[in-house]
Amino acid sequence: MDDEGKVSHDLSDRPQHLSIKDTNEIGCVAMYFCQDGERLGFLMAFPENTGQIPVCLCLEPLLSRCCVDAAEFADRSSLRQSRYSVFTSLLAGEALAPAVVEKFAAGIGDGGNAVLMIFHSVSIRNYTLHKMLINEIRLLNVPCVACEYEGRVAILTAAAAESEIVRLIFSRVEASAVALGISMPVQNYGRLSVAYRQALFALNASAGPGLRRCRDLALPYLLRTLKEDEMSAHLLHPALEILKKYDGENDTELFETLRAYVGTGCSQRDTAGLLHVHLNTLKYRLGRLRELTGADFKNQEEVFYLWLSLRIDADAPV
Numbered sequence: 001m002d003d004e005g006k007v008s009h010d011l012s013d014r015p016q017h018l019s020i021k022d023t024n025e026i027g028c029v030a031m032y033f034c035q036d037g038e039r040l041g042f043l044m045a046f047p048e049n050t051g052q053i054p055v056c057l058c059l060e061p062l063l064s065r066c067c068v069d070a071a072e073f074a075d076r077s078s079l080r081q082s083r084y085s086v087f088t089s090l091l092a093g094e095a096l097a098p099a100v101v102e103k104f105a106a107g108i109g110d111g112g113n114a115v116l117m118i119f120h121s122v123s124i125r126n127y128t129l130h131k132m133l134i135n136e137i138r139l140l141n142v143p144c145v146a147c148e149y150e151g152r153v154a155i156l157t158a159a160a161a162e163s164e165i166v167r168l169i170f171s172r173v174e175a176s177a178v179a180l181g182i183s184m185p186v187q188n189y190g191r192l193s194v195a196y197r198q199a200l201f202a203l204n205a206s207a208g209p210g211l212r213r214c215r216d217l218a219l220p221y222l223l224r225t226l227k228e229d230e231m232s233a234h235l236l237h238p239a240l241e242i243l244k245k246y247d248g249e250n251d252t253e254l255f256e257t258l259r260a261y262v263g264t265g266c267s268q269r270d271t272a273g274l275l276h277v278h279l280n281t282l283k284y285r286l287g288r289l290r291e292l293t294g295a296d297f298k299n300q301e302e303v304f305y306l307w308l309s310l311r312i313d314a315d316a317p318v
Contacts (some may be wrong), residue, residue, distance in 0.1 A: 011042055015060040017053055029056035033064035036084035037138075040073055069259065079103055084147045087156065091149050092142070093193035105189045108143050109158040116183040116195040117155040117162070118203050119169055123177040136168060152203075154196065159185065179203055180211045184218075227312050236309040237302075239293035246292055254292070257285045263305045266297050 011032050014197040029089025030044040034153050043063055067073060073080045076089065077097040086104045089096055108114050121129060130148045137146040142161035147154055162182070170178060181203025183195040198214040205217050227231045243255040257275065261282075264270040272282040289295060296302050 013039075015043075015057045017057065025293070026050060029053060029060060031060050031064065033067050035068040035073060035082040037080040038084055040080060040082060043067070058224055063143065067123055076100070083107060083145050087145050087147050087154070087192075088149055090189060090192035091154060092195050096190070098190075101190050108189070109196060112187040113159050114156060114189075115159050115162055116192065116199045117157065117165060118181045118196070118199040119153040119155065120151070120179050120203070121173055121177045122179050122207075122209050123174070126298055129173070133169065133172060136172065136192060137165065139166065149196075152200075156186070156192070160271065178211070179206075179209050181205075182213045184214050204300055210269060224313050226308075232312050236313060237295075237306050239295050239306060240290075240309055242293050243289070245276070251289075254285060257282070258289055258295075258306070259310050261286065261297075262287075262303060266303060 011030050013032050013034055015029050015031040017029050021023060026047055026049065028044050028046045030042060032039040032042050034040065043060050045060060047056050072078060073082075074085075075081075076094065077100065081100065081101060083104055086096065087102060089182045090101070090104070093131075119133065127148070130153050132152055134146045134148065137144060137155060142157065142164055144155060144157035144165065146156075146160055155165055166180070169180065181199040181201070182197035183202070186192065186195045198218075201221075202212040202214040202217055205212050225251050239258065240255070243258055246314060247253060247255050253275075257271070260274050261268075264274060268279060268282055268286070272279045275282065277285075286297075290297075295306065
């Protein structure tokens, strides 16, 4: 500090001998101590004579390493852990003290307003590239945290800052080499490992480059999984077989009417337009559907059952 109490010299990650200008005072030796690249605190030694200054300069780096390894800064229940240490623990599914998770979440935003992103380069994978991206992401003036995890770069960011992170990545890495998977909205930071699996699922959905979102891929995956399950074919809504048989015997189009009606969210006007039939014709067909199948289109669960059955049905595209 200067004579007016203002900072005249900031600390660094290496020990420095600091003294007040134009005085004969010895001053102090001070430095930050860091964990995972994050400054957690500082050390200050006050030598009694000039001969002790070199000793302090040598001792402080050793003491710094002891500090960051101490339980006060490394224990999983400690609020003094680096946010990057907390981040990697949450990605791994480790149970942390609620207060630790709450403090970590405060730096990102409310649950539901954040996403987890996983980046890797399809052409070159090295520590230097990852380190460069992580450092540049840390410098952004947005609520986010980034680290290297399982050979990839994991980024947790407020949803509002997602586009800025994406722009940064594409500005530093050729688009043909960028593979980016994005999770569903993060609802619970204590279950960040779930978001990690979602982002990893999106990332691995294709071997090539591109930006892939779990939300866009989840439904097709679930439908494909059900479609490939042999038992699913025996659990479809009975209306499907009833209408297929009836159409085959009577040269009608009730099955396609059902598909269109359910697909439009049970909108008569939209369905009539889609099928190019008069509204009265559609109403007649829907009446026959109810008579033949007993389907209750006012029951949301039954409508969903019909929709799912139509999507799983072998003749229906996923």
